[in-house]
Amino acid sequence: MQRLKEYALQLHTINPDQDYPLIDLKEISDQSIPTREDRPFFVFVPTYLDGGNGFETGTTEVMTNSFGEYLLDGDNTDLVMGVVGSGNKNFNEQYCLTARKYAKECHSEVIGDYELRGTDEDIERIYHQLVQVAKNYRNK
Numbered sequence: 001m002q003r004l005k006e007y008a009l010q011l012h013t014i015n016p017d018q019d020y021p022l023i024d025l026k027e028i029s030d031q032s033i034p035t036r037e038d039r040p041f042f043v044f045v046p047t048y049l050d051g052g053n054g055f056e057t058g059t060t061e062v063m064t065n066s067f068g069e070y071l072l073d074g075d076n077t078d079l080v081m082g083v084v085g086s087g088n089k090n091f092n093e094q095y096c097l098t099a100r101k102y103a104k105e106c107h108s109e110v111i112g113d114y115e116l117r118g119t120d121e122d123i124e125r126i127y128h129q130l131v132q133v134a135k136n137y138r139n140k
């Protein structure tokens with residue numbers, strides 16, 4: 001996420017006359033108290049599932065539960081412009097399942113995904129996707 005933020009800053013600084021928005025980050029942890037956000041945002045969520053082997057069911061979400069509560073108990077689902085998932089393709093059918101789950105719960109879409117920590121190419125691809133989706137969202 002820090003690398004994505006830096007990429008946005010770099011584009012924004014080099015091209016001041018073009019629309020390259022900066023990125024504000026907010027990390028949700030177990031200590032976060034669910035509160036209603038005051039503007040639309042994108043969700044980035046990894047996949048940590050306990051059990052299941054990518055082919056059979058039996059998966060329990062771990063690590064990202066407080067994030068789910070933040071979205072649902074904070075009454076934030078309608079503010080989600082899109083969801084970006086990270087995961088590992090070795091998990092086959094379970095790849096980025098958490099992103100897919102929350103996109104559905106928020107009546108939103110998975111607008112990007114990447115494996116592990118993401119490559120420089122992933123960062124560029126996802127940043128431009130965010131810009132495009134945000135533009136469409138504003139024009140809706």
Ligand SMILES: Cc1cc2nc3c(=O)[nH]c(=O)nc-3n(C[C@H](O)[C@H](O)[C@H](O)COP(=O)(O)O)c2cc1C
Pocket residue numbers: 046047048049050086087088089091094095096097114115116117
């Ligand atoms: C215990 C554990 C379970 C995982 N389960 C899944 C999974 O079900 N599906 C998936 O796509 N990736 C799974 N992953 C891979 C992580 O989602 C992936 O490494 C992700 O990019 C981590 O993001 P983070 O570094 O931002 O936490 C799992 C990783 C661990 C350590």
